[in-house]
Amino acid sequence: MSDSAQNVKRRNGSKHDKTGCLTCRYRRKKCISNTFPVCGACKRLNLECVREPTLRILPRSRTSLGQDEAHHEQTSLSLARPSDPSLNSLSLHGSGMAECSKRRYAMKFYIDVLAKLLAVSQQYNSFLSDFLPMAVESPALADALVAWSSGHLSVYNSAYHITALEARATSLRALAKSLTSEDIASRETSAAASLVLLTSEVCLGDHTKWYNHLTGVQQIIECSRSPVSMYGRVLCGPEALKQSPEGRWVLRNFAYHDILGSVTLRKPPLIPGNYLEEITDVVDTYIGVGSEILIFISEVSCHHTSSLAHGYLSSDEENPDTTNSWSAIEQKIKNWRCPPGTLQALESLAYAYRCAALIHLYRQTLRSLKLVHDDTHWEKHENPTFALYSKIEVEVSTTLQYVANIPLNDVPESALLFPLFLVGAEATYSSHMDTIRIRLSLMAKKRNFQNIQRALGVLEEIWERRAQGFGNNQVDWQDIVGQQSDDLLLT
Template identity: 50%
Template sequence: MKYYVNVMTQLLTVSYQHNSFLSEFVPMAVDSPALSGALVSWASGHLSTVDNRYKITALEARSTALSRLAEAISRGSDNISVQETNAATCLVLLISEVCLGNHAGWYDHLIGAKNIISSAKFLANTGDEMLLGPNALKGSVEGRWILRNFAYHDILGSVTLGTKPLLRADYLHDITGVIDTYLGIGSGILILIAEISYLDPKSKSDTYTLPQNKKMSSKCSEIEQRLKAWQCHSDATSALVALGYAYRSAALIYLYRRMRSFIRLGSEYSSPTHRNELLGVLASKISLETTATLNHIAEIPSTEIVESALLFPLFLAGGEATKTMEINLIRQRLYLMLEKRHFQNISRALAILEEVWDRRMARLTLESDDADWQEILAGQGCQLLLT
């Protein structure tokens, strides 16, 4: 547990003063064998990546953590504190799997956390309305942190999985006005990223009608304007402001990628000339937001604690980068993050981007289709989480 407190709690937070890995998870773990076991499992697993002598210890700790979680869930409880702790345990085990490079196992824990949150119940006083699902967790600081923690993984996971989030993000609307451990002042951006993931372009085998195309285009434009209108708190530190705007630009890249897919599938754009014009406009927008993302990231020193949250914007920008200088900057920042944290999802993200860049260079000589990280992930059959 000492390694967790001294090392792990510092590797994912963007704020020393607002570090819920310390202020919430540690007190919760005191009365929970399941959560304390998960924290020890995460810490020992990470320690084993830098010292092979801890491999067996890490495996034993993981087995113990899973056993304790199963026991805690099997007992069942209507106590909201127990439900919060069980959800927290799932999320810690999720983070551990991601850090250790288990590119599929983390999603099982995300589903587990979702099921616990969805089934939560809380009755504050006799005669009051029963609070259900995410609303049941909003009555405590710990519960609100768990909801933001879940949303961070659920929503960013939907981007790379190409799926909708497991839960609608409505529950975030009244709990993002704080400095969040993961995203600082930028957690409100998650709501808009979730809306982008809920956009539903049909598959290539489906046929669009004209009204469907117009409705989708209108929704995309609405989200675009809301993202562009989003502003950081004026009293935030410069690093947190830069982080918030980096996520905003990355969200716009994600939106334009979805719009690009929509245009390629839509029957409304049957004219090749019209379709190419629209794709050209999106290409320009993506290029501008890629540059903007990297400019915001450049305002965050590599030694700044805020850089712990840069994997998502770096990857989204890297997937669209074409300039050598941009690619080198992204590569360098990811190397530094990996060297500091030894998280295997960072290594995996960099490997995917390297393949994108190699294919993109080959395209210049072979005149083949442009490389895309989604196609590479699908071809390899692995799941990447950018948290």
């Protein structure tokens, strides 16, 4: 060895290079006082202290598996990561597998991994308990599930891209054939197949085709007719689908995409959410116990733009208790409570959505006020927007407290995109922005859903504009999304 090589001085590694919390490592800062559960730096800056999950070296015994089944189900989600051995073997041998073997693996991947990535509860997972039995009698739904799963697998192995395209084409042909049937069971499976194709488009980053599937589901629902009941009545539309558990799941699934989509599309939902009123007393796969909150969000989105401003300016003057008044909507949202006995993580998720519904109301009202600033009502109020901005600031902090109650990588985390985005769009403190950025980044890394990355990209642009002096509250995320050619769906 030469003298020059022997004289090379290497920097001694710091224990903080490979240890410390993820928050400090993401910020490229030294993790001061690396204590548990919150490090000194995060405590000082009031940041969420995110830690890596512990790794198990030795396999669990049968006894511990039986006692900790929930943990076992959760760890199976790690299959979705490219570093997992099953996906490594997939990348090595996928191109040589027969097409039928790829379809089988795709369906297995759907059952073991993909269906769990979107559910907030493994005990109440309609992707498995409802969609799989329906797929047995519906070729359109079965191929839609294969297309969705293969599309997700194609991110890791391009050989599955062809499988996804073929399954999608087969599903669309079968769907077109099934639409000719007026049987209510066929309507349910046709709507389910369209919803799966919609979800597939969203997860893979398409920003336009998903809405075509959504309008298709709307038409299927509105054209549904039930057989003549014992009372001699024929039920139509959503009422026809409410007669079976599968139909009710299809309605909640549609409402989740339709109502949350209305927020980012800046238009009323295709079907107002009142049809949910009798089917929210369950733990929904997408949103847990908070399905009723979708009705409130729908009500806000259905209001005419100027009516929110007039309702807000007159809320303390005339008819404050009117059912459709601005203050009545606000109180309905604020007074909503989780059912007794709800698990803490699902409770925190539901209340995060409640806060998001309030933020949606306040932001929509601010947009409405810009259109009626010359109205006589405006002259009676000094700076009517100040109170709304104060309300938004309170809900931002409250939402992040609820989000902090949901452990990292816990199952209910799958539904956090919508509340995190609305909160992030209103965040003005750097500590809040860092918390949201880290949480969304980790969610995107785990799930590899492109709509999460796009939502984070929109937030980064909002935060950059605020940093450049455009005003803390003057930057409206809808203006940024409206300037872009692609739509955004936060499901």
